[in-house]
Amino acid sequence: MKIAEKMDEEYYLAADKFFAANRPVGLTFDDISLSTRYSEFLPSETKLVTRLSDQVELQVPIISADMDTVTEGRMAIEMALMGGLGLIHYNLSKDQQLKEVEKVKYHVHGLIQEPIKVKPNEKIGDVIEMIERRNFSFRTFPVVDDDDKLVGMLEGRVVQARYKDTLVSDAMKGRDQLIAIKEKELKDDPIKVADQFFNEHIGINKLLVVNEKDQLRGLFTLTDIGRIINEEQSFIRPARDADFRLLCGAAISTDRNADGSLNKEAIISHVGSLVDRGLDVVAVSTAHGFSKGVGEAVRLVRGEFPDLTIIAGNVTSAEGVAFLADAGVNAVKVGQGPGSICTTRIVAGVGIPQMTALYVASKAAEAKGVKILADGGISKSGDIVKALTLADAVICGGILAGCREAPGRIIEINGKSYKQYRGMGSLEAMADGSAARYGHKQQDVNRKATAEGVEALKEVSGPVQKVVLNLIGGLRSGLGYLGADDLTSLKARARYIRVSPAGQQESKTHDVIEVKSEGKR
Ligand code: XMP
Numbered sequence: 047m048k049i050a051e052k053m054d055e056e057y058y059l060a061a062d063k064f065f066a067a068n069r070p071v072g073l074t075f076d077d078i079s080l081s082t083r084y085s086e087f088l089p090s091e092t093k094l095v096t097r098l099s100d101q102v103e104l105q106v107p108i109i110s111a112d113m114d115t116v117t118e119g120r121m122a123i124e125m126a127l128m129g130g131l132g133l134i135h136y137n138l139s140k141d142q143q144l145k146e147v148e149k150v151k152y153h154v155h156g157l158i159q160e161p162i163k164v165k166p167n168e169k170i171g172d173v174i175e176m177i178e179r180r181n182f183s184f185r186t187f188p189v190v191d192d193d194d195k196l197v198g199m200l201e202g203r204v205v206q207a208r209y210k211d212t213l214v215s216d217a218m219k220g221r222d223q224l225i226a227i228k229e230k231e232l233k234d235d236p237i238k239v240a241d242q243f244f245n246e247h248i249g250i251n252k253l254l255v256v257n258e259k260d261q262l263r264g265l266f267t268l269t270d271i272g273r274i275i276n277e278e279q280s281f282i283r284p285a286r287d288a289d290f291r292l293l294c295g296a297a298i299s300t301d302r303n304a305d306g307s308l309n310k311e312a313i314i315s316h317v318g319s320l321v322d323r324g325l326d327v328v329a330v331s332t333a334h335g336f337s338k339g340v341g342e343a344v345r346l347v348r349g350e351f352p353d354l355t356i357i358a359g360n361v362t363s364a365e366g367v368a369f370l371a372d373a374g375v376n377a378v379k380v381g382q383g384p385g386s387i388c389t390t391r392i393v394a395g396v397g398i399p400q401m402t403a404l405y406v407a408s409k410a411a412e413a414k415g416v417k418i419l420a421d422g423g424i425s426k427s428g429d430i431v432k433a434l435t436l437a438d439a440v441i442c443g444g445i446l447a448g449c450r451e452a453p454g455r456i457i458e459i460n461g462k463s464y465k466q467y468r469g470m471g472s473l474e475a476m477a478d479g480s481a482a483r484y485g486h487k488q489q490d491v492n493r494k495a496t497a498e499g500v501e502a503l504k505e506v507s508g509p510v511q512k513v514v515l516n517l518i519g520g521l522r523s524g525l526g527y528l529g530a531d532d533l534t535s536l537k538a539r540a541r542y543i544r545v546s547p548a549g550q551q552e553s554k555t556h557d558v559i560e561v562k563s564e565g566k567r
């Protein structure tokens with residue numbers, strides 16, 4: 047072997063050698079770094095598709111946590127539009143949870159039912175004035191007459207100050223040059239029809255919808271159907287089911303009868319209602335997944351719903367993974383105590399640093415043919431890259447809790463905006479319904495239960511799209527550095543090094559005063 051190869055092989059170890067060499071020390075994200083490798087791919091060429099089961103494929107391996115300050119319908123819609131998945135929490139009434147799932151499954155994204163229109167007798171200058179006044183980010187408008195009949199399309203390239211005195215009717219593309227689709231042709235599946243249209247008409251990025259009288263009824267834009275959102279024009283596809291609806295997940299609680307036994311009827315009936323609404327993934331979320339009750343609940347749901355994708359957890363041992371796999375899950379949540387709001391390790395003295403937990407879990411998952419999800423402790427995109435060298439997707443709470451689409455009010459303190467973010471094991475959240483997740487009876491929350499999570503605030507971080515795009519950008523860079531064009535190759539090519547405390551310091555920015563700029567996004 048050549049000296050260069052030998053050096054790398056001896057110092058930058060593959061997972062099996064690396065974690066064995068560090069035994070019995072538990073390692074987490076900041077304890078390690080990945081070595082860069084020969085690459086033939088640009089970050090923009092990398093593929094981020096992952097699978098949770100035969101039925102559920104995500105375009106991006108990021109899942110929003112089933113927490114009551116993170117995921118309800120709005121967050122789940124945005125996560126699916128960005129190619130990921132949202133798990134709707136269960137700290138709400140069963141009916142309300144069904145409604146949140148409905149919002150996602152019946153969300154018709156892309157169809158703008160009230161598009162902004164202009165009239166043929168307006169001047170381009172008036173249109174520019176409207177764009178500036180209403181702060182529109184787009185410059186292309188359908189043109190309609192007084193009866194709302196489609197007469198043309200004003201394209202962005204002519205909406206310029208130098209044409210300000212030109213009439214819209216003189217600058218627009220005429221009706222005879224436009225392709226419009228009849229409302230009734232959209233049938234039950236508008237997105238599918240629009241998607242097919244854009245696939246067949248490369249170069250056209252707007253699809254007009256008209257009624258029988260040729261009156262404008264709506265507008266699809268390609269950027270909303272499949273989003274072209276970064277400079278390299280990399281295409282982010284929404285995560286959809288076989289019927290083209292957005293994917294949606296939801297957590298369920300392991301309801302119990304007064305005698306402590308599982309309330310099978312309640313669980314089956316609620317999961318049945320969720321499935322009727324089109325739910326794709328059910329999560330049996332608890333703090334201790336390697337337990338009799340969770341095993342029973344998974345077996346019950348698997349028995350009744352053989353094709354439903356089931357996630358359960360949380361565990362940090364290989365035996366825990368094997369146990370849940372045998373009970374019938376498709377994917378196991380791994381993580382006990384790494385979460386930003388978690389106090390489980392402090393309160394109960396248990397839990398395993400996340401990278402070691404993921405490694406141990408990944409060996410059992412591989413043997414059992416199930417997936418693993420890295421749940422908790424992700425605070426930057428580099429953590430996602432590291433987690434995905436062992437896991438199939440990551441679950442994020444804190445990093446998304448400051449987003450506009452997360453539930454909860456915005457609070458202002460000293461001129462800064464914050465959103466509430468709380469652990470599902472905090473007293474407040476347990477009182478609202480999540481006690482069972484931490485092994486407590488609902489009525490005991492205020493008397494006996496010790497909190498395993500805190501109530502906190504997150505600085506408001508803008509829309510999910512912006513936050514997830516940044517994470518995706520970092521993830522793609524990571525793949526690029528490792529010479530991996532997809533997530534399978536990332537796992538195969540990962541080589542690890544342990545980082546000393548001084549190395550951790552070196553990894554962060556140091557000896558500078560940082561200046562924040564808005565940048566392009
Ligand atoms: P991050 O780090 O993304 O973690 O904010 C989110 C994950 O943390 C878990 N979780 C908790 N763990 N006490 C805990 O020990 C809690 O109160 C709590 N609430 C949430 C959960 O796995 C989530 O996805």
